[in-house]
Amino acid sequence: xxxxxxxxxxxxxxxxxxxxxxxxxxxxxxxxxxxxxxxxxxxxxxxxxxxxxxxxxxxxxxxxxxxxxxxxxxxxxxxxxxxxxxxxxxxxxxxxxxxxxxxxxxxxxxxxxxxxxxxxxxxxxxxxxxxxxxxxxxxxxxxxxxxxxxxxxxxxxxxxxxxxxxxxxxxxxxxxxxxxxxxxxxxxxxxxxxxxxxxxxxxxxxxxxxxxxxxxxxxxxxxxxxxxxxxxxxxxxxxxxxxxxxxxxxxxxxxxxxxxxxxxxxxxxxxxxxxxxxxxxxxxxxxxxxxxxxxxxxxxxxxxxxxxxxxxxxxxxxxxxxxxxxxxxxxxxxxxxxxxxxxxxxxxxxxxxxxxxxxxxxx
Amino acid sequence: xxxxxxxxxxxxxxxxxxxxxxxxxxxxxxxxxxxxxxxxxxxxxxxxxxxxxxxxxxxxxxxxxxxxxxxxxxxxxxxxxxxxxxxxxxxxxxxxxxxxxxxxxxxxxxxxxxxxxxxxxxxxxxxxxxxxxxxxxxxxxxxxxxxxxxxxxxxxxxxxxxxxxxxxxxxxxxxxxxxxxxxxxxxxxxxxxxxxxxxxxxxxxxxxxxxxxxxxxxxxxxxxxxxxxxxxxxxxxxxxxxxxxxxxxxxxx
Numbered sequence: 001x002x003x004x005x006x007x008x009x010x011x012x013x014x015x016x017x018x019x020x021x022x023x024x025x026x027x028x029x030x031x032x033x034x035x036x037x038x039x040x041x042x043x044x045x046x047x048x049x050x051x052x053x054x055x056x057x058x059x060x061x062x063x064x065x066x067x068x069x070x071x072x073x074x075x076x077x078x079x080x081x082x083x084x085x086x087x088x089x090x091x092x093x094x095x096x097x098x099x100x101x102x103x104x105x106x107x108x109x110x111x112x113x114x115x116x117x118x119x120x121x122x123x124x125x126x127x128x129x130x131x132x133x134x135x136x137x138x139x140x141x142x143x144x145x146x147x148x149x150x151x152x153x154x155x156x157x158x159x160x161x162x163x164x165x166x167x168x169x170x171x172x173x174x175x176x177x178x179x180x181x182x183x184x185x186x187x188x189x190x191x192x193x194x195x196x197x198x199x200x201x202x203x204x205x206x207x208x209x210x211x212x213x214x215x216x217x218x219x220x221x222x223x224x225x226x227x228x229x230x231x232x233x234x235x236x237x238x239x240x241x242x243x244x245x246x247x248x249x250x251x252x253x254x255x256x257x258x259x260x261x262x263x264x265x266x267x268x269x270x271x272x273x274x275x276x277x278x279x280x281x282x283x284x285x286x287x288x289x290x291x292x293x294x295x296x297x298x299x300x301x302x303x304x305x306x307x308x309x310x311x312x313x314x315x316x317x318x319x320x321x322x323x324x325x326x327x328x329x330x331x332x333x334x335x336x337x338x339x340x341x342x343x344x345x346x347x348x349x350x351x352x353x354x355x356x357x358x359x360x361x362x363x
Numbered sequence: 364x365x366x367x368x369x370x371x372x373x374x375x376x377x378x379x380x381x382x383x384x385x386x387x388x389x390x391x392x393x394x395x396x397x398x399x400x401x402x403x404x405x406x407x408x409x410x411x412x413x414x415x416x417x418x419x420x421x422x423x424x425x426x427x428x429x430x431x432x433x434x435x436x437x438x439x440x441x442x443x444x445x446x447x448x449x450x451x452x453x454x455x456x457x458x459x460x461x462x463x464x465x466x467x468x469x470x471x472x473x474x475x476x477x478x479x480x481x482x483x484x485x486x487x488x489x490x491x492x493x494x495x496x497x498x499x500x501x502x503x504x505x506x507x508x509x510x511x512x513x514x515x516x517x518x519x520x521x522x523x524x525x526x527x528x529x530x531x532x533x534x535x536x537x538x539x540x541x542x543x544x545x546x547x548x549x550x551x552x553x554x555x556x557x558x559x560x561x562x563x564x565x566x567x568x569x570x571x572x573x574x575x576x577x578x579x580x581x582x583x584x585x586x587x588x589x590x591x592x593x594x595x596x597x598x599x600x601x602x603x604x605x606x607x608x609x610x611x612x613x614x615x616x
Contacts, residue, residue, distance in 0.1 A: 031436065226515035230463060233511050237460045240430055261546045262507060264398045301398065306436040308404040309601050312578045 021202040025082030026053075027151050031306035036084070036206055036245055037152030039074030042330035044152050046313065047302055051245045051269060053206055054198070055303040056236045058267035059249040061213065065275030067295040067320060068249040070328055072210050074155050075247055077102045077165075079208040081153055085170035087192040089185055090212040091219050095173040099166050103155035106327065156326045170195070176211075180220050182231040185211075189235055193242040209239070209246035215254050225259050232266050268303035273320070288334045293319040297330055371608035372405075375586035375595040376565060378412055385416055385498065387537040390590065391528065393563035395544035395556070400582035402541055402569035403428070404601045406504055409539050410434075411441050413500040414448060420498040421491060422448075423455045423484060427508035431456050440603045455487055462512045477513060477523040484527070488534055497535050501527060505541040506559070517555040528562060544568065564589050572598070584608065 022034060027049065029035040035050035044050045051057055061068045079086050080102065088095055174188050189209060196207045214232075215222050222228075232248065239246045252260045252272075264270055274296040276283070284290045297318045302311035318330040373379045377386035392409070396402030413422050424434070434456075435445045448454035457480070464476035488499055503509065506520060513519045530536045540559070547556040560566055568585040576582070580598045587594045600607045 226511070229511050230514065233508065234461075234463065240460075256549070258546050258549050261398065261543065261548075262511075265507065265543050265546065270398070304401075306433055307440075307603060308407055308437050309603055310401065310576075310581055312576050312581065314578075 021204075023082075023204045023206065025078070025084060025151060026203060026206055033305050034203060034206070034243075036082075036208075037078050038071070039076070039078030039152065039155060040071070040328055040330065041152050041154060042318075042328075043071075043297075046299060046318070046330065047269065048311065050152070051247075052303050052305050053203070053243050053245060054240045055245055055268035055305060056232075056239055056266065057245065057247040057269040057271070057303075058263060059247065060264075060270070060272035061249050061251045062273050062275045062295070063251055063253060065273070065295055067273035067275070067297075068212075070157075070320070071271070071273070072212055072247065072249065073102050073157070074328060075208065076210055077104070077155050077161055078153060080161060080165040080169060080171070081105055083169065084205065085172075085192065085195065085207040087172045087174070087188065087207070087209045088212075089174040089176050089188070089210070091175070091177045091216040093175055093177060095175050099171070099173070100160060102161040102166075103157045104159040104161045105153040106156040154327055157322065157328065158326045170207075176214075176219050176221075178220060181224065182221055182227055186231060186234065189238060193238045193244055196242045196244050198241055198243050203243050205243070207242070207244040209235075209244060211246070211248045214248050214250045216251070217254060222254070225256070229259065229262055229266075232263065236266060236268075264300070267301060268305065270299075270301035272298045272300060274298065286336060287319070288336045289319070289321070289331070290336075292321045294322060295320040370606070371595065371597045371610070372408065372584065372586070372599070372606065373412070375584075375588060375593070375597075377588070377591060384535075385413075385420075385537070386590075387413075387500070387539075387565075388498070389531050389535045390537050390564040391531060391562055392537065392539045392565045392567065393559050394539070394541045394567045394569065396541065396569040397543065397545045397571065399571040399576060400569045402567070403504060404606050405567060405569065405584075406502055406539065406541055407434070407437055407441065408606055409500070410502060411438065411443055413537075414443055414453065416498070418453075419492075419494045420500070421453055421455070421495045422500045422502060423457065423487060425457045425459055425480070425484075425501065425503045427459045427462070427512065428504045430460060431458060441605065452491075457483065459509075459512065464513050477509070477519055481523055481526045485530070488530065488536070499530075499534060499536040501530065501536055501538050503538075503540045505543065507543045507546055510555075521555065521558055524559070524562065544570075583611075 022028070026034050026036055029049050029052055033052040033054075035044075035052055037044050037050045038047070059068050059071055076086055076088060076099075088098070090098060092098065172188065172192060174185065176185055179185060192207065192209065196205065215228060235246055235248075250263065252263075255263065276293055276295050280290075287293075297320050299313060299316045299318070302313065304310060315332050317333060319333055321329050321331060323329050376392075380386075387409075394402045394405050410422055410424065413420050426434070431445070438445050445454055445456070449456060459480070462476055462480070484501065488496060491499070506524075509520050509523070510517050524538075524540070527536075527538050531538055540563075542556065542559060544556065547553050566587045566589075569582055570585070571582045572580060579600060581600050583596060583598050585594065585596045597608050597610050599609075
């Protein structure tokens with residue numbers, strides 16, 4: 001009779017076959033995974049280090065704002081800076097043109113400062129709404145930050161990426177607008193991923209796939225619901241057995257609710273972006289720093305590879321801001337102080353988990 | 364007697380007593396989960412219970428969702444080495460990640476997808492030694508992906524499940540399936556789910572709390588056990604090596 005030997009420790013140190021040497025832009029993550037950066041350092045911190053290789057990231061777009069493009073641009077730029085092969089598919093006629101809008105890494109002297117230095121705070125009483133500037137310790141798997149090969153870069157959205165990053169790289173662009181079905185895209189993905197097989201050795205190179213607005217109505221195949229789902233499933237399978245990360249953005253309002261849920265279940269990491277109305281007086285009263293926000297980012301699901309434990313974040317909604325109009329940052333939401341005379345109590349300055357019902361002002 | 368802590372989930376399923384025959388023998392267990400709360404941990408838990416039952420228990424795992432390496436790592440943290448179980452003939456892993464029935468075929472013709480899969484299962488069970496034939500658990504992860512593989516024909520998936528149901532009566536197997544409830548919550552989509560719920564002897568729903576997710580309580584389980592005419596509801600927290608179940612307001616049993 002086999003006796004079950006339950007180990008009390010939750011960490012099994014079976015890293016014997018783990019990558020002994022990792023290429024640029026890669027670092028070890030939990031449970032034997034290898035991570036690459038999303039191109040947005042704040043997002044990496046939120047997700048526990050980055051996107052794991054072999055995972056599928058899906059981003060639900062908001063028809064009213066192109067914030068998903070910000071995520072895509074940073075994702076693609078980060079890959080190019082690290083010389084990671086890239087496959088980009090979009091419904092535009094000339095997807096290559098999009099490469100011209102990719103941001104360049106910020107020079108180190110441009111590095112933004114995040115508020116007053118902690119040293120200056122000795123002897124000062126900091127009002128609670130500024131506490132957010134001082135090290136909220138989130139899960140942090142900080143890799144080394146030396147020299148040229150930083151794991152993740154800040155990207156300056158006002159400077160375009162230098163040409164040499166794009167030329168002479170394995171960059172494949174593909175327009176999905178006119179494809180009658182998905183077989184061509186499937187073949188392109190298969191070819192791309194065949195260069196990046198996963199084996200137990202070291203990982204010299206990881207690849208990135210970015211598919212934008214996958215079910216956009218101008219695409220011929222966009223009413224073939226089961227075919228699109230099959231494609232996503234097969235892409236996910238191919239990515240799982242290769243050293244790559246695929247990101248797919250899609251407008252959820254264009255799918256039937258049932259299929260939208262199916263797509264959401266497919267994702268390992270699920271994000272959504274939301275537009276912010278200019279001049280929403282209610283929100284302005286509710287949140288601090290409202291004027292600087294350009295949108296919200298919601299984290300619905302975080303990849304759980306090689307583990308059954310779900311990742312529960314302290315906060316799932318973040319505001320998207322452009323610092324100095326160049327750097328994309330994500331911040332926790334903070335409630336504005338309530339007018340004491342009204343008698344209602346303060347909310348906490350921390351962030352709130354989202355409930356299962358999404359409302360208009362759902363944080 | 365194995366030294367293991369049984370919990371509310373085991374109680375609700377009748378697994379807390381080390382009784383013969385195994386309470387799940389010949390039964391269909393349907394697990395329904397949502398995007399916010401994944402129910403795959405229950406599959407891992409039941410697989411663990413099935414393996415620890417006695418040495419003649421065999422598990423057949425039909426995987427549409429994750430590759431073998433994922434389950435291997437997860438079960439390793441719970442004290443089970445799936446590679447050695449596979450080598451000893453106690454664990455069969457059918458990797459269905461790449462199964463895609465050609466369009467138009469949809470598993471009807473012999474040799475097409477789902478029929479072939481059923482044939483393979485039947486053959487595997489028939490090839491087992493007599494004693495093990497009576498102690499087989501078939502686990503499917505998950506049904507919504509089986510539908511995708513069948514190009515959306517839920518009828519063929521249901522047919523396949525009915526075929527597997529015959530195995531529960533012919534060989535006394537247990538059939539454990541996972542599906543996603545929130546996919547079918549629209550009106551015209553609910554037939555498949557209802558059929559599955561009708562087929563099941565035990566229905567386990569994995570849902571988030573009404574107030575959202577929390578670090579200490581990952582969600583709630585509702586177990587309806589038709590055989591014992593019993594329904595239970597409790598909260599759970601998933602850990603690397605087990606799942607903790609407790610009544611609302613308490614942190615442990």
